[in-house]
Amino acid sequence: MDFELTEDQKLVRDTARDFAQREIAPKAAEIDKSSRWPAEILARMAELGFMGIAIPTEYGGAGLDPISYAVVMEEISAACASCGVIMSVNNSLFCDPVYKFGTEAQKHGPLTEVASGKKFGCFGLTEPMSGSDAQTMVTSAEKCEGGWRINGAKNWITNGPHADYVIVFAVTERSGGKVKHTAFLVEKGAPGYSQAPADHKLGIHAAHSCTIHFESCFVPDSAVIGKVGDGFKVAMATLDGGRIGIASQALGIARFAYEQAVSYAKERKSFGVPIAQHQAIQFMIADMATQIDAARLLIWKAAAMKGEGERHSLESAEAKLYASEMATRVAHKALQIHGGYGYSTEFPVERAYRDARITEIYEGTSEIQRIVIAANMLK
């Protein structure tokens, strides 16, 4: 048994850490405050291969393994959680399913453009009245001559305002009690495709999301990803991988908050000594460090299983559930250690606190993760 990263994985981590600390961290507060899309950072991330880490090089990716992906996600998110989720959506929610289920034409076209970072991808599953329960999906696609017509709306689509391609899930069969879905690869600007203005959110301000509308939007037959009627399977397999990405984002945010808390505790004095000398603070720090390590081990376990081609729904759900709830706890305690300064936007721990909160919600809420875990246990 061996819990060490390989030399290659360490090199990837060091590259990501060095880049994130040098080029992203100094801008993180500014891009949060201004809510601007960090285009120049994303261009550099594309150069480093971070927009399609686990995609083979022949399709524009970096050809690395899922653990490397998790490690880079942690490093990028420790500098800027918005950059982290932009990257995660591009990698896990767009590149992965197109690579796994797409046609050769889709892989040589859109996948290669998105994995190389020349273009952006996004993932349209959630709807205004349908989130965790895909059976209630309203968006539909009707067969027509040479293709399909999609009608409906998708919301909270991260990267939506900037994406060149969106994977859209639509109901293609409604016979009997159950509905069947199909995944489509839609290009922005297809007739009938339109976007609402970007959403206003508690955190991850630079990761823009929006609602996307489809009004009798025509896509050719070649836009289908996987088989017609297999959309739910595509979505679930995608989310198993996506959860590793979001868990790693949560881990990065938590690590950042923890590091801020440790350095503040060593500086700040009360009762004549640095507050790091008080057991009340030491015990918070010990718990934060332990929980961060526990989350990282769960993530690496899930990523290692994905890399070995094993089924990892349970492990991904555990990693996502634990890491996200850990991140909100750790950010909460880190803010507490900062006292009043923690509540002010002058210190970055306030941003971490806001950013952490989303990780318990997207790509399956904590409640959905528990359903997945319990279902696996009670089989």
Place this chain on the structure above:
Amino acid sequence: MNLHPNEVEALVQKTARDFTDRVLMPIAAQIDREEAIPRSVLKQLADLGLMAVRLPSEYGGAGASTVAYALAMQQIARGCASTAVTMAVNNMVGEVIATFGREEQKQKYCTRLASGEYCAGAFALSEPGAGSDPGGMRTTATREGDGWVIQGEKQWITNGAFAGIFVVWARTAGKEALPGAKGITCFLVEAGTPGFTVGRAEDKMGLRGSNTTSLQFDRCRVPNSAILGEINSGFKIAMMALDGGRIGVSAQAIGIARASLEESIRYAKDRQQFGSPIATFQAIQWKLADMRTELDAAHLLCMRAATLKDARKPFSSEASMSKVFSSEAAVRICNEAVQIHGGYGYTREFAAERHLRDVRVTMIYEGTSEIQRMVIARSMLA
């Protein structure tokens, strides 16, 4: 990265699992009720190599890794936590003697622990007034002629009544000369040495099958050859034993919690309320999901600490993380298991009740949760 046990480790794990399922599970309630582990059980554990997992084969051990030891400990604790703690102490006594002992000490004591000739070994560090802070130790050893005279009292000694060999820490230098824990020496004291008596067994909440006593040393004479390691360097031995012991307690906590979780799943699928098994209610599913997630995280922390120890890398902080996380998660898991069982969980008809009593001590012995947090924080703030 490779998160799979190797062949030997998997074999040790399987040996322990089979023994637990076949021998321990059926008699665990009886061991708890009668407050004794049958000697034959201890002998069988020795025959399977589980009393000396880490010892080299030349001393009768299994020659396996810390990972193997922790996996075996999880399985034995899954069956009977009292048996597990006896096994844990034996293994650590053997390991400490093998690490710090002279050849004749190893030949004599390690082989007897491994073979089961000694039912058990024991550690004697804690005292009535000195637990987490060994610097407060009052037991002394004074040089007299060609030996030493030990005087004092020890408390919470697991296996006290039937151990054949005791690792005893005593102050050998004045606090003025060597303050704190610096003037402490480690001695190997055989059962029956004149002046050494074992007190009555403690009446404990859990681990009722395991034996815990006080020890009295009243002008107990031991020869120079009883010293383990160097004079005045006993503290180092204690810390080594505790770091390793924490991996063992972490594994023990995980094993008890695993048993609790398995029983909870079984019960939840079986028990009907409102017309369906309670496993179909989200209130119960949520508990099971949290129990499983925390258990898996604890297991990974435990395995990480064990692999670091096997690789001879520093593992003190990781062992503390594993211990505090596993023991606290295990207490929560066993508590929820009682809750899932409802009224039945509060009775001795189901094992959940025993598990909750047994698991509680894992937050206390081999360094309380508070001590683990001090160790971790010290390392993080260094």
